[in-house]
Amino acid sequence: MKIKYKKIVSFVWYGGAWIFSAILCSITVFMLGSYYYTGSPTGFFKLVRTFSIVESRYAGEIDKEKLLNGALEGIVAKLSDKHSIYLDGDNYASFANQTSASYAGVGIYLGKNDQGPFVVEVVDDSPAKEAGIQRGDVIIAIDGKPANEMDIEQIAQDIRGPVGSTVTLVLSHKGTEYTKELVRSQIQLKTVGGQLIPGTDIGYIRVAIFSEKTGKEFTDLYQSLRQQGMGKMILDLRNNPGGLVDQAVTVSSNFVPPHSTIVSYVDRSGKETDFTADGTVDRIPMVVLINENTASAAEIVAGAVQDLKIGTIVGVKSYGKGTVQGIYPIDEGNAVKLTVAKYKTANGRFIDGVGIEPDVVVPLQANDTTDKQFEKAYEILNQ
Template sequence: MNKRNIWQLAACCVGTALVTAVGIFTVEGVLLQNLTGSASESLRFLRAMHLVKQNYNGDVDNHTLYDGAIKGMVESVGDPYTVYLNRKDYKQLTEMTDGSFGGIGIVFGKRGDDYIVISALPDNPGAAAGIKSGDIITAVDDKETRTMNMEQVATAIRGKQGTEVTLELKDKEGNLRKVRVVRQEIKTQSVGAEMLPNSKIGYIRIAVFNESTASDFAKEYKKLEAAGMEATIVDLRGNPGGLLDTGVGVARMLVPKGPIVSVVHKTGAKEEYNSTLEQVKYPLAVLVNHGTASAAEIVSGAVKDTKAGKLFGVKTFGKGSVQSVYPLDGSTAVKVTVANYYTPSGVSIHNVGIEPDVVVELPETAREDVQLLAAEQYLKEQLQKK
């Protein structure tokens, strides 16, 4: 066989191979297109994984590759609240919403590139160590947080009870300090209440919105009524939020018949949550600050917009998005921002916050709780008008 015939044969073989490949990729391409929306991008992903497994000079674990791929894909949307939850993260998230979890008792959010402490929960190790709302977490155990996502920061802070974690913090004046905290089991008592001394004003503090908050609030509210309550203060300062449903449940006891909050999804579908309360029972004041966020802002926004009461304090944090957790395989999940919520007047407070009706600063050097005193004075005036 001469060279010309050899090349003709080779050309025929290559042609046959290309036809076969085109046939295969046409079928697979249609399937990938339907499944992922882009056959070419899916093939690019599979080729990258194949090249790493085939050529990387070291051990390659399939689970690690897929874990990294999912994490990168989810976080590429650029939303700090949309994250991949590995086995450890998912377990800790479940424990936290159940009302008991390990750590130091702080809740933080992301604003720009900064991780900001929303709340240091009372009677927990973080607050005892001097961590305050507004502190910026710049490093955890000497690892800079700017290289980490939110779940990684949270995972680094949490750990085995009795072990130490060191946080580098920057205060509002830009001063850096390091704080060493011993991790403990964190108990979140959601609701506490009492009658204010020498008055008919009931005081209810909500620390966080977990599974039991709405029912706990209802029980404490009834106790205060039995004790002679004629006006109510609800303290949401430093409350980082939590579950939307429990926030709505509390609002239904405070605001009159009508909208509490509306949740709008990417499709434009709207879910509206309403109150059926015929009228506001007692004069109401709500305390808010920069640590009031999420579900706590749902309650605050409903009170302000419906004029069920007045807000006292300083502007709230501004988290007006809603996340859903989608399990992947029983031990991992993705947490995705699925909607934004709007107050009864149709306002989105995301990254904006809620301005109180009465602005009252609380200096760190203050000897008295001037925000509480302002709310108490307002309610006493309302009771005198009766």
């Protein structure tokens, strides 16, 4: 019995030494990591200590997952960059679907002007269409949160969500406020549409967003219209929030000169990466329509047309989003969207916070009865 006792004590002692060593090693790594990120060996300990105090002292109920997500959101929020955000759960899934041709939502395209966020277009056979929401309606609140305090990205993210879930929108139609509770459904998008204007050789093509299928959709429609006799083109990028840059390059290949650099990325170290379009020698006169909600990849296309002098830009100054974001998964359900570079247009212009100035300025109000920007584009191509 005595021998057994010694063996047990010996085992426990060595086990205790191993556990202590592991803890000591973890603390050392933790301190080194903390020093690397904060310049202080106690930086991360403050975070852990705060969690510990809240967990042991707070009088109410605690949702640990919610606390953790809040802390992670705060880290990214302190960058003071509205395009860098922490994506958790449904927000991650929703963002991942933004560049897909299918997403869970209510079926509206968004814009923003002096009156605030508004409905640019309503998708057919969508919850929004069935609820009677109309083009031009102003969005006042989303689930009780004031919409005018959010940017377009956040508004879109809040309106989207899992299929079958609900979202409550407060809107205004011609000054009359109304409320709609909508059940989200799967929305199938066609990101490109257009036609040959009857009795003319002018084609009209609208690109709503640059998603994973936009390049092919645009090329198919462009070639079809060319076969029908299109000799001039109006490219409508108004209220296009951007999307995938490779799709913007593919779209541009249909009308820019061969081997044209469309955009260049400049990362934090100053390294530049060029994106070049195959291009074509078979080019036609064109006008590009832009407005204050034309952003990101859409500005890349408009900037290329302007810089390469292959068309006329009509409308008002674009949004001015000239930064590039990367998505970095943390685990299966969470990620960080982080600004990793700025981009330059074909001629080397940085447009972040500046935007694209149109060659011909034509303002357009939501209550205008005619599309003056389209009319100006049509006039230019008929000169």
